[in-house]
Amino acid sequence: MTCSVVEYENLFSTSLSDANTACPKTDVMPRWKRKQLEASMTQTENIQNKTSPVKKEKEGSANGCRFIPNRAAMDMEKSSHALRSSESCSDLDSSSDSSTDQSSHRILSFKDKAPAPKGDTVNNLKLLYSSSEFGSKKQSTKLVTRSIPSQPARILDAPDLRDDFYSNLISWNDQNVLAVALAQTVYLWNASTGEIQELCNLEESVGDAYVSSVSWVQEGGAHLAVGTSTGTTQLWDVQSSKRVRSMGGHVGGVNALCWNRHILSSGGHDSFVINHDVRIAQHKTATLAHHTQQVCGLSWSPDGSMLACGSNDNIVSLWDASASSTSRPRFSLNDHQAAVRALAWSPHERNLLATGGGTADRTIKFWNTQTGSLLNSIDTGSQVCALQWNPHEKEILSSHGFTSNKLSLWKYPTMAKIKDLEGHSASPLHLATSPDGCTVVSASSDETLRMWDVFALPAGKNGSKRSGSELGRSSRKQLKKTMHIR
Amino acid sequence: MSTDTKTIITLQGSVKIVSEFFFTAINSILYQRGIYEPETFKRETKYGLTVLTTTDEGLLTYLDNVMGQMESWLLDGDVQRLVVVVTGVDSGETLERWQFQVKVDDDEKKTTGKVADVVVDENDKSMTNKSNSSGGKGEKSLKEIHNEIQSIIRQITASVTFLPLLNEPCSFDLLIYTNKEATVPQKWEDSDPRYIMNSQEVKLRSFTTSVHKVESMVTYKEADEWEL
Numbered sequence: 001m002t003c004s005v006v007e008y009e010n011l012f013s014t015s016l017s018d019a020n021t022a023c024p025k026t027d028v029m030p031r032w033k034r035k036q037l038e039a040s041m042t043q044t045e046n047i048q049n050k051t052s053p054v055k056k057e058k059e060g061s062a063n064g065c066r067f068i069p070n071r072a073a074m075d076m077e078k079s080s081h082a083l084r085s086s087e088s089c090s091d092l093d094s095s096s097d098s099s100t101d102q103s104s105h106r107i108l109s110f111k112d113k114a115p116a117p118k119g120d121t122v123n124n125l126k127l128l129y130s131s132s133e134f135g136s137k138k139q140s141t142k143l144v145t146r147s148i149p150s151q152p153a154r155i156l157d158a159p160d161l162r163d164d165f166y167s168n169l170i171s172w173n174d175q176n177v178l179a180v181a182l183a184q185t186v187y188l189w190n191a192s193t194g195e196i197q198e199l200c201n202l203e204e205s206v207g208d209a210y211v212s213s214v215s216w217v218q219e220g221g222a223h224l225a226v227g228t229s230t231g232t233t234q235l236w237d238v239q240s241s242k243r244v245r246s247m248g249g250h251v252g253g254v255n256a257l258c259w260n261r262h263i264l265s266s267g268g269h270d271s272f273v274i275n276h277d278v279r280i281a282q283h284k285t286a287t288l289a290h291h292t293q294q295v296c297g298l299s300w301s302p303d304g305s306m307l308a309c310g311s312n313d314n315i316v317s318l319w320d321a322s323a324s325s326t327s328r329p330r331f332s333l334n335d336h337q338a339a340v341r342a343l344a345w346s347p348h349e350r351n352l353l354a355t356g357g358g359t360a361d362r363t364i365k366f367w368n369t370q371t372g373s374l375l376n377s378i379d380t381g382s383q384v385c386a387l388q389w390n391p392h393e394k395e396i397l398s399s400h401g402f403t404s405n406k407l408s409l410w411k412y413p414t415m416a417k418i419k420d421l422e423g424h425s426a427s428p429l430h431l432a433t434s435p436d437g438c439t440v441v442s443a444s445s446d447e448t449l450r451m452w453d454v455f456a457l458p459a460g461k462n463g464s465k466r467s468g469s470e471l472g473r474s475s476r477k478q479l480k481k482t483m484h485i486r
Numbered sequence: 487m488s489t490d491t492k493t494i495i496t497l498q499g500s501v502k503i504v505s506e507f508f509f510t511a512i513n514s515i516l517y518q519r520g521i522y523e524p525e526t527f528k529r530e531t532k533y534g535l536t537v538l539t540t541t542d543e544g545l546l547t548y549l550d551n552v553m554g555q556m557e558s559w560l561l562d563g564d565v566q567r568l569v570v571v572v573t574g575v576d577s578g579e580t581l582e583r584w585q586f587q588v589k590v591d592d593d594e595k596k597t598t599g600k601v602a603d604v605v606v607d608e609n610d611k612s613m614t615n616k617s618n619s620s621g622g623k624g625e626k627s628l629k630e631i632h633n634e635i636q637s638i639i640r641q642i643t644a645s646v647t648f649l650p651l652l653n654e655p656c657s658f659d660l661l662i663y664t665n666k667e668a669t670v671p672q673k674w675e676d677s678d679p680r681y682i683m684n685s686q687e688v689k690l691r692s693f694t695t696s697v698h699k700v701e702s703m704v705t706y707k708e709a710d711e712w713e714l
């Protein structure tokens with residue numbers, strides 16, 4: 001108690017001496033006088049503060065005015081306030097009341113409290129932090145008749161593969177060439193021959209620019225679109241390894257690219273989606289502005305009539321092919337609770353789109369894009385990075401990042417889990433399916449590419465049932481090529 | 487004339503917007519932070535977003551009671567803050583504090599009672615005055631306000647990425663900071679502010695109607711080092 005009184009006394013003497021600018025004066029005093037004063041001060045201090053050794057200790061490091069050796073325990077702001085407000089000088093007690101600054105309000109709460117949550121409530125985020133086997137019910141092996149190897153058929157090293165959820169770094173074309181962007185360089189890996197070609201290197205252009213997205217033109221595989229972190233979209237001729245075009249338009253990186261015949265859509269960090277007509281000089285045909293944050297997923301429907309955009313603002317927007325810069329999206333789907341990067345159009349049913357949400361969402365949702373209605377939603381238990389449909393059967397493969405780092409194969413529409421494929425030690429961010437539709441490559445931030453033979457031509461269907469479908473025939477041809485690699 | 491009246495949000499209208507926002511925000515917090523079972527929430531579309539609101543009867547009654555009283559205090563201009571306190575059931579420790587500060591634009595408050603008359607009488611003058619004094623604030627459309635609210639709700643949704651995991655069953659309480667002179671019904675009691683020791687704070691976005699300005703913020707208990 002005495003201690004606090006001393007403090008207040010000190011406090012006032014400080015503020016007063018400050019106000020009278022007493023401190024500078026001391027400098028003019030002769031040294032002996034100062035010493036004497038100092039000695040007497042510290043003595044009295046010592047006597048007063050016998051009970052508080054802490055204070056005594058602090059005196060050694062006295063800075064500022066030497067008359068008051070210890071300012072650490074003082075609230076200068078409060079004391080100056082106390083000095084300025086006229087009435088408070090007289091009564092120490094009221095100013096020492098800690099509630100002075102709260103006198104302007106009352107804090108109230110309702111007496112009948114909210115019902116307590118049920119005791120066994122488990123925080124639904126907890127599963128992200130624990131390695132519990134969420135949702136791994138007993139796997140029914142009867143779901144598929146083919147055997148799915150649980151090990152990758154092949155592992156490729158991918159040093160410097162960027163760990164960036166918002167980029168799209170691999171693309172596989174119909175000539176069986178896989179394009180992979182590693183930092184500033186794009187490499188082409190020929191899956192048939194195993195040859196590796198370095199297509200382009202951004203190093204010479206801008207210091208720390210990197211490739212943020214790649215996408216093959218739909219047919220022929222003669223051109224590759226490359227999006228860079230500086231906002232340009234480049235077209236590369238593979239045969240001559242030359243850049244054909246460079247198209248601007250974005251401020252910030254180009255996160256996603258998708259082709260629809262001669263239209264190349266690019267989604268940027270600046271939240272816009274730009275449709276480029278690559279044949280004409282004025283390439284920008286439409287700027288689609290709807291999202292409020294960066295776009296990280298783009299996908300044209302197989303028939304080229306609709307573009308799906310997924311963004312960090314948790315919204316999936318659907319645009320008609322005829323959309324212009326002034327038009328609104330056909331649908332804006334806002335059911336996801338996290339960024340949507342994974343988008344996949346069903347090859348089996350028209351107007352069926354699958355989307356997957358990020359860490360806070362963890363669901364795969366299925367949409368009827370004609371009506372904008374949500375058909376189904378399942379919680380997968382971890383971040384959904386990418387989705388790929390099986391071109392041969394109604395199955396969908398999802399890749400999951402934090403925390404499970406695995407691929408899961410699901411039966412559609414029941415969404416019964418067929419198999420989990422484990423092996424990656426970090427998020428498998430990107431998926432691409434081979435042209436024969438049998439192998440899926442996953443690119444992960446653990447800097448590996450893994451080839452999984454998850455899909456296969458349905459047994460017994462030797463193309464006769466799919467007669468007329470170009471897909472069936474060409475894929476059988478490609479299948480041989482894949483086997484040739486192994 | 488009719489176009490002018492359309493742009494002005496009255497005190498009543500503003501209170502509606504603010505309390506609807508509070509209801510949505512509280513529900514989002516309860517869902518996102520996993521305080522109640524996720525199954526007891528239903529999806530709803532609000533502000534162009536999918537928000538989740540509770541279907542738990544008891545919780546709804548509680549919220550209705552609090553929001554009802556809140557509205558009448560808002561109408562009197564007595565509310566200073568709404569605080570959602572998240573407390574560990576076992577430890578009794580405050581783990582998170584979501585604070586929504588309400589500021590009333592004083593000029594508006596005085597005039598709003600008569601807004602309708604003023605507008606009808608001297609249309610042009612009042613409008614020009616308004617736009618001069620409040621920098622066009624009075625002309626904000628409902629759509630713009632909803633966009634502002636939308637971004638706050640989004641931030642609440644996104645907060646799970648930086649807030650520490652609530653590792654124990656939690657309950658919540660609502661604190662309302664009112665003016666001293668506010669009339670307090672029997673059912674209400676004074677509470678301590680339930681501050682958090684060792685806290686981190688993150689400011690969220692704010693929104694304004696012509697009458698109210700709501701600033702939001704979350705403070706949370708810093709995870710102890712040995713828990714990381």
